[in-house]
Amino acid sequence: MLSYIVRRLLATIPVMGIVALFVFSLLYLAPGDPAAIIAGDQATVEQIAKIRASLGLDQPFVVRFGHWLWQIVHGNLGTSVFTGQPVSTMIAERIEPTLSLMVLTMLIALTLAIPLGVIAAWKHGTWIDRAIMIFAVLGFSVPVFVVAYLLAYVFGLTFRLLPVQGFTPLAKGFWPFLGTLVLPSLALGAIYVALLARITRAAMLEVLAQDYVRTARAKGVGQGGVLFVHALKNAANPVVTVAGLGVALLIGGTVVTETVFAIPGLGTLTVNAILERDYPVIQGVVLLFSFTYVLVNLIVDLLYSVFDPRIRL
Amino acid sequence: MMKRRTLLGAVAGGAAAAALPRPAISAGASVLKFVPQANLTLFDPITTTAAVTQNYGYYVWDTLYALDEHLNTHPQMAAGHTISDDQRSWTITLRDGLTFHDGSPVRAADCIASIRRWASADPFGLDLAAVVASYVVKSDKSFEVRLKKPFPLLASALAKPASNVPFIMPEHVAAQPASKAISIDQVIGSGPCRFEAKEYVSGNRAVFTKFTDYVPRPEKPSWAAGGKVVNFDRIEWHVIADPGTAAAALQSGEVDWWELVLPNLIPLLAANKDVVIGEGNPTGYMGCLRFNHLFPPFDNVLIRRAVMLSVDQSAYMRAVTANNPKNFTICHSFFPIGTTYGVPPDPDPMAKAPDLAAARKLIEEAKYGGEKIVIINPTDFPSIQPFGEITYATLKKLGLNVQLVETDWGTVVERRASKAPIDQGGWSIFHTWWEGISLYNPAVNPILLGQGLEGWFGWYKSEPMMALNAGWLTAPTATDRHAIGAKMQALGFQDVPTVPLGQFFIRTGYRNTLTGVIDGAAPYPWNVRRA
Numbered sequence: 001m002l003s004y005i006v007r008r009l010l011a012t013i014p015v016m017g018i019v020a021l022f023v024f025s026l027l028y029l030a031p032g033d034p035a036a037i038i039a040g041d042q043a044t045v046e047q048i049a050k051i052r053a054s055l056g057l058d059q060p061f062v063v064r065f066g067h068w069l070w071q072i073v074h075g076n077l078g079t080s081v082f083t084g085q086p087v088s089t090m091i092a093e094r095i096e097p098t099l100s101l102m103v104l105t106m107l108i109a110l111t112l113a114i115p116l117g118v119i120a121a122w123k124h125g126t127w128i129d130r131a132i133m134i135f136a137v138l139g140f141s142v143p144v145f146v147v148a149y150l151l152a153y154v155f156g157l158t159f160r161l162l163p164v165q166g167f168t169p170l171a172k173g174f175w176p177f178l179g180t181l182v183l184p185s186l187a188l189g190a191i192y193v194a195l196l197a198r199i200t201r202a203a204m205l206e207v208l209a210q211d212y213v214r215t216a217r218a219k220g221v222g223q224g225g226v227l228f229v230h231a232l233k234n235a236a237n238p239v240v241t242v243a244g245l246g247v248a249l250l251i252g253g254t255v256v257t258e259t260v261f262a263i264p265g266l267g268t269l270t271v272n273a274i275l276e277r278d279y280p281v282i283q284g285v286v287l288l289f290s291f292t293y294v295l296v297n298l299i300v301d302l303l304y305s306v307f308d309p310r311i312r313l
Numbered sequence: 314m315m316k317r318r319t320l321l322g323a324v325a326g327g328a329a330a331a332a333l334p335r336p337a338i339s340a341g342a343s344v345l346k347f348v349p350q351a352n353l354t355l356f357d358p359i360t361t362t363a364a365v366t367q368n369y370g371y372y373v374w375d376t377l378y379a380l381d382e383h384l385n386t387h388p389q390m391a392a393g394h395t396i397s398d399d400q401r402s403w404t405i406t407l408r409d410g411l412t413f414h415d416g417s418p419v420r421a422a423d424c425i426a427s428i429r430r431w432a433s434a435d436p437f438g439l440d441l442a443a444v445v446a447s448y449v450v451k452s453d454k455s456f457e458v459r460l461k462k463p464f465p466l467l468a469s470a471l472a473k474p475a476s477n478v479p480f481i482m483p484e485h486v487a488a489q490p491a492s493k494a495i496s497i498d499q500v501i502g503s504g505p506c507r508f509e510a511k512e513y514v515s516g517n518r519a520v521f522t523k524f525t526d527y528v529p530r531p532e533k534p535s536w537a538a539g540g541k542v543v544n545f546d547r548i549e550w551h552v553i554a555d556p557g558t559a560a561a562a563l564q565s566g567e568v569d570w571w572e573l574v575l576p577n578l579i580p581l582l583a584a585n586k587d588v589v590i591g592e593g594n595p596t597g598y599m600g601c602l603r604f605n606h607l608f609p610p611f612d613n614v615l616i617r618r619a620v621m622l623s624v625d626q627s628a629y630m631r632a633v634t635a636n637n638p639k640n641f642t643i644c645h646s647f648f649p650i651g652t653t654y655g656v657p658p659d660p661d662p663m664a665k666a667p668d669l670a671a672a673r674k675l676i677e678e679a680k681y682g683g684e685k686i687v688i689i690n691p692t693d694f695p696s697i698q699p700f701g702e703i704t705y706a707t708l709k710k711l712g713l714n715v716q717l718v719e720t721d722w723g724t725v726v727e728r729r730a731s732k733a734p735i736d737q738g739g740w741s742i743f744h745t746w747w748e749g750i751s752l753y754n755p756a757v758n759p760i761l762l763g764q765g766l767e768g769w770f771g772w773y774k775s776e777p778m779m780a781l782n783a784g785w786l787t788a789p790t791a792t793d794r795h796a797i798g799a800k801m802q803a804l805g806f807q808d809v810p811t812v813p814l815g816q817f818f819i820r821t822g823y824r825n826t827l828t829g830v831i832d833g834a835a836p837y838p839w840n841v842r843r844a
Binding site: 031032033036037038039040041042043044045046047048050051053054080082083084085090093149152153156157160163164165166167259260261262264268269272275276277278 | 352354355356360361362363434436476490492493494496497513514515516517518551552553554555557558559561562564565567693720721722723724726727728730732745747751759766767768769770
């Protein structure tokens, strides 16, 4: 398995190279000029040109790409054309909020969705099943920002239980940290609860119809044992696949949530960088996201073999 | 029916949530939490004209002169000045106790370097630079500006209230060209607040602390003039991009002051007894429609006049003020109404606008040949986007061949710099708005000045206009300047370099625990205190 992991990790290098070239080319060809944004509304064309030259944005594609690649190879993601800060620092500052939001969201999603899916499958065709599926449809249908506003209104403004915006780092205390994450995680988690509950239910229904489940019941295994020991483990692979995809999708989902709750994470960093055409920041963030995506896929593949020993890597 | 266990669970959940601390809710007495209009990403108020950078600039740096609320010029860092009999030499003396945030004293050499840098980028500064023969250091606290010819507005230029503001920086910082922005590590202020670079997180937070060695003037504050007494130990800017969230944060008391309240949210906030809706910037914001003068059809003055006659300012203004007439004023002027030059000409050329019949007649007279008109319009800028849509609909009604290109603001600002013809990526019209204070006199008014290719996007060229401007700059008295300003206004309505779309006001909102908020050209941090 170790050689498999090493091979997969090595395979990320050309992937990242292709991503780097693609992103750089795309940004080069895309309209927009950070120099014009920096100069502001009152600038003249001449002033913009001077700023562009001072930033090196007037250089040809090959020179700019070569310079950037050289920096990357040396572990340097460059500096923001606006703030002048190192991109790596800007990313590092934002990993904690985004990672915390993602972890808590997935925790909420898995904790709620799997039992809900199992119960829905167990009570298949009853009002409980239908109620869970109605909730799932709602979770899919209501946009994240609507859920976010609703939660902020109820828990932030009406009952004054939780802050409506901001982020407190873990270093400043666990409860303040958790307090700022609860509402965003619930808002972002709704769709994943819905998604995973439906997948769990579908996978469980298929497994519950298998002969070995009937055998387990015939041997006198209790309902809990059947559901959570025999059935759930065999239904886990589709759930793991979707959960893995969910982690990747969360990267996009955090953009809206971070904006609504004013969380200084990678999502808001990306949006701001795109709107301002802060090329080094966009490139750095996309590289990070691509690497995360590859890593999540690797973890999902490894988990397959854990849940199903028949799968050999 | 709710079962006992369910009820207990719900209560327990509520209690657990109640036990969670609310970290951002309580603000200490000496901390002011402020929501700025945008994310602060640029630290150099000379390289950029971004309003958010200008506002941060007022925290961090001070100026030699400043304008009060009546637009009168007062010494600020300057103790005063003397002018030679031939009017060609100004000697400016600094007041005592001026210190940079690194502890070094503010010297004449720092002022000269700062003026030079500012004057290489700012329109008013360029006017000044054109008449400066030399700067001479007389002592650490005094310097002389030698002029090629009299420049009565020197102090007014150095009191320029809006971007670019001639802030005073250390000589070694101001030595670099204006095209190269100063970095976050080079922010060494001369003003009442120190910028805490280590606490800065782009898109989230900028922190300022009271600079205890700052010596305020003894006078009462009036806009950027007078005593800049900061009553908070710490001022935190919390960037909240979503207006709904900013409104919620203000209502819940998580923040104290939201700089620019979205017009749609004013009724909601006004209904909250804990929130005060303040006037905000009294000079407001001036919407404008800018033509590209280089190519047909807007190289033809008759077509430009036709568009001006078709403009219904009320429609534009209602679209960006949530249809609230209290938040806008009709502005048939290139200068903001309520300022010295903001007086519509008599007769008012836009008095009958919108007059589509008259506009069509002018188009016919102009022999419009169906040339394509491209309006570049940002969809991510809610206070500009409706302008483009209204203009598009209006030009359609006039029978013009018009295309609305909707894109993001980043693309608009790039494309409007293009001098290429329409079919090669050029443009015909874009819209924007200006802070009223940015247009308060002819020298700083790019929507009116006619420098041609050297000027503002659209490249309106008018030698008579520039001659009038030159006369305004050297006019000996305010009466003379007023007369010239009126002539420039009249010429503007004849040539129509830009169409004024009205003047609107964006209100500010703060907790009723704050007093002393100055409704000025910027959200000044001084004079505000917690009641």
